[in-house]
């Protein structure tokens with residue numbers, strides 16, 4: 001479902017991390033970790049994946065400077081400017097609800113059993129722009145399996161950290177979001193092999209503005225489903241409340257699957273602008289159903305995706 | 310008048326600086342990863358600012374005795390020029406002259422529809438901004454026509470609110486300023502001395 005393969009387009013001036021360099025750096029990192037330099041899983045075990053797109057990833061500069069992370073402000077430059085103060089160590093992740101093994105994990109312990117792989121995914125924001133991002137992470141399914149969901153578990157609910165001292169957006173007036181930021185997935189969506197818990201990008205630990213130390217990536221859904229800086233995952237029986245749906249239910253549904261045929265009431269979803277492509281004269285490109293990840297269609301067979309937007 | 314020294318042409322010259330900087334920055338790649346949106350937003354924001362600035366002229370004169378009347382036309386026209394450039398950026402850069410999509414967006418999206426309504430109100434104001442037009446219409450009619458700036462200000466503020474997600478502070482502050490500038494005009498006139506009738 002690729003529209004264009006990266007190499008045939010002119011390189012924008014903003015692409016400051018050429019792919020070749022980055023690949024070499026990953027080799028270097030792998031070597032570093034191999035020598036016991038303590039890079040804790042970054043690079044060393046990262047393998048590329050058949051789930052990856054071969055589209056050209058956005059530059060690291062683009063990915064780390066243009067973010068919607070309202071905990072740090074509503075401007076897209078706010079997270080890069082203000083997330084530096086967030087302390088991600090130590091970090092505790094609670095897994096609870098309808099599981100056999102509820103626990104509060106120190107993040108290092110939680111991550112230990114999983115091997116990281118690189119996944120280069122398209123990311124489509126509900127605002128009509130997109131990027132291609134080389135994540136580092138592992139399937140959420142593995143974490144859920146380890147927690148052993150009970151029969152009644154039908155959904156996974158996620159919560160972001162609330163720490164107003166380090167997250168200025170949570171102190172701002174008026175309250176943009178009823179904190180904590182909440183997201184959720186149906187259990188089968190959560191178990192889908194494309195669904196990722198990411199801990200890094202471009203072969204390095206996640207920068208704070210991208211949701212360090214642990215975030216969700218669901219590439220066939222609008223970006224706001226990809227909850228950042230997760231502190232809690234709860235398996236539940238009922239469809240959980242999700243932040244944007246709580247704020248404006250007619251604009252943001254629970255499912256939020258990328259769908260060019262269902263417009264957001266305030267803007268069309270038929271097209272998108274790929275960030276970093278073409279500068280001031282960039283052309284929009286058509287948005288693809290499920291953001292091009294058609295294999296997930298079976299999750300929704302028989303569902304009216306107009307009603308369940 | 311204290312302000313006689315500052316020439317009107319300089320207001321125009323300064324007024325266009327943000328547009329030139331935004332466009333140049335967009336070309337140079339210094340306005341962030343989405344230069345089209347950055348330019349579109351900058352132009353819209355300055356259109357609104359000039360609109361509010363033009364609305365400040367009367368209260369400044371009435372309540373503070375500061376007479377900036379000779380700059381009002383420039384401020385109003387700058388608002389119109391920026392709004393036009395803003396629409397042009399929307400049409401040419403954001404949607405690459407895809408007229409079907411542009412028409413659909415403007416008709417279907419409340420924020421764009423409101424923006425268009427605002428711009429439609431600004432057109433007759435810009436078109437009648439010359440001395441010759443004021444003469445032709447007569448001061449009374451001209452003044453009456455130019456009251457369209459009040460609904461235009463409310464529409465511009467509403468457009469901003471509708472263009473953003475949730476309820477961030479900035480658009481609310483602009484809307485508050487627009488409301489205040491309209492409400493202050495309702496204050497009873499105690500001494501008519503500042504409020505001279507318009508001379509044709």
Ligand code: HEM
Pocket residue numbers: 346349350351352353354355356357360388392395396399415421423424425426427428465468469472
């Ligand atoms: C047909 C007319 C118009 C259209 C199609 C239009 C379209 C847009 C679009 C697409 C945005 C950007 C939304 C985003 O953030 O992605 C925007 C923002 C804005 N527009 Fe307009 N607009 C129109 C008229 C106007 C007029 C007449 C004014 C003011 C006098 C105005 C003031 C603004 C302001 C203040 C913003 C917000 C800028 C920001 O986010 O900082 N617009 N408009």
